[in-house]
Amino acid sequence: MARRKKIALVGAGNIGSELAALAAAQELGDVWLFDIPEKLGVAQGKALDLEQQSAVLGFDVQVRGTADWDDLAGADVVIVTAGLPRKPGMSRDDLLSVNLKIIRSVAESLRPRCPGAFVIVISNPLDAMVHAMKEVTGFAPERVVGMAGILDSARLQLFLARAAGVSVKDVRAMVLGGHGDTMVPVPSYATVNGVPVQQLLAADVIAAIAQRTRNGGAEVLKLMGTSAYYAPAAAAIMMARAYLRDEKRLVPCAAYLRGEYGYQDMYLGVPAIIGAGGVEKIVEIALDASERRMLDESAKAVRELIAASSLGKAAGNPAGKPAAKPAE
Ligand code: APR
Numbered sequence: 027m028a029r030r031k032k033i034a035l036v037g038a039g040n041i042g043s044e045l046a047a048l049a050a051a052q053e054l055g056d057v058w059l060f061d062i063p064e065k066l067g068v069a070q071g072k073a074l075d076l077e078q079q080s081a082v083l084g085f086d087v088q089v090r091g092t093a094d095w096d097d098l099a100g101a102d103v104v105i106v107t108a109g110l111p112r113k114p115g116m117s118r119d120d121l122l123s124v125n126l127k128i129i130r131s132v133a134e135s136l137r138p139r140c141p142g143a144f145v146i147v148i149s150n151p152l153d154a155m156v157h158a159m160k161e162v163t164g165f166a167p168e169r170v171v172g173m174a175g176i177l178d179s180a181r182l183q184l185f186l187a188r189a190a191g192v193s194v195k196d197v198r199a200m201v202l203g204g205h206g207d208t209m210v211p212v213p214s215y216a217t218v219n220g221v222p223v224q225q226l227l228a229a230d231v232i233a234a235i236a237q238r239t240r241n242g243g244a245e246v247l248k249l250m251g252t253s254a255y256y257a258p259a260a261a262a263i264m265m266a267r268a269y270l271r272d273e274k275r276l277v278p279c280a281a282y283l284r285g286e287y288g289y290q291d292m293y294l295g296v297p298a299i300i301g302a303g304g305v306e307k308i309v310e311i312a313l314d315a316s317e318r319r320m321l322d323e324s325a326k327a328v329r330e331l332i333a334a335s336s337l338g339k340a341a342g343n344p345a346g347k348p349a350a351k352p353a354e
Contacts, residue, residue: 031055175278
């Protein structure tokens with residue numbers, strides 16, 4: 027009989043506990059909620075609470091809390107939220123030095139124990155953290171990915187749905203680039219069940235929605251004093267499920283580029299197909315000149331972040347052509 031899959035969640039804070047709840051409710055596998063020794067009781071308490079919830083909702087998985095890395099050995103999926111979240115007024119980049127140290131140590135602990143895992147990084151600043159995770163673990167880039175695009179796209183989709191007065195289920199839209207102020211909403215690909223949003227909403231409304239999307243995380247942060255967790259957790263679970271069930275979902279995520287879009291050896295939010303092979307394919311879509319310019323700006327900001335984290339080496343050097351060159 028096939029064994030249940032093993033999901034390791036590193037960080038049992040706001041996002042970690044919502045990840046655990048969703049992974050358990052969707053019966054993706056047995057869940058290990060890991061945190062630092064000082065938070066062991068919190069991790070164990072949340073795990074027990076969720077197991078008790080399973081008796082009400084009726085799902086057959088185990089949820090355990092731990093501070094022992096060895097409990098994560100052999101995990102099929104690892105989702106990393108370890109680190110500090112933003113406080114109001116902070117940018118994601120302000121978290122760089124403190125979260126980088128945490129991610130590097132997490133990566134060192136994962137390297138010998140979870141060599142076959144699909145690793146999804148959520149900690150911010152996302153693009154630099156996922157880069158560090160790949161560098162330190164040495165895992166194949168197809169199996170180390172960052173969650174941001176689905177979240178940013180969900181914000182864009184919601185705002186478009188509300189403005190157009192349609193169900194959010196019918197809106198498809200993508201946000202590419204880095205997970206920061208330079209992210210690139212691409213309304214040219216946004217549709218309501220195939221109808222281009224440009225036929226339903228005025229250009230200035232779409233532009234305002236794109237701007238609200240860029241500010242989407244800060245808007246939640248300002249309201250509740252810490253960063254969002256329901257939508258980020260749902261987005262990462264969508265990626266985990268796509269991998270575990272070989273769903274071949276085409277989703278925007280921070281994927282490692284080796285020449286795609288003209289960028290070399292760096293993570294950037296792009297459309298990718300996630301299935302049993304991890305990031306199975308990066309999909310290169312045509313962008314108009316202004317979208318391309320914005321993507322180049324965003325890639326530049328990500329490269330600077332990676333350089334600031336002194337992991338950069340040659341990160342982001344374009345594949346034989348200048349990265350900043352907009353497509354015609
Ligand atoms: N190993 C494991 N867990 C750690 C470590 C570590 N070395 N260092 C910190 N943690 C844990 C904290 O103890 C805390 O329980 O990470 C958890 C983070 O939880 P929250 O503070 O609630 O933060 P959360 O909202 O979940 O966001 C986590 O994701 O979106 C990003 O910007 C956000 O970087 C932040 C991360």
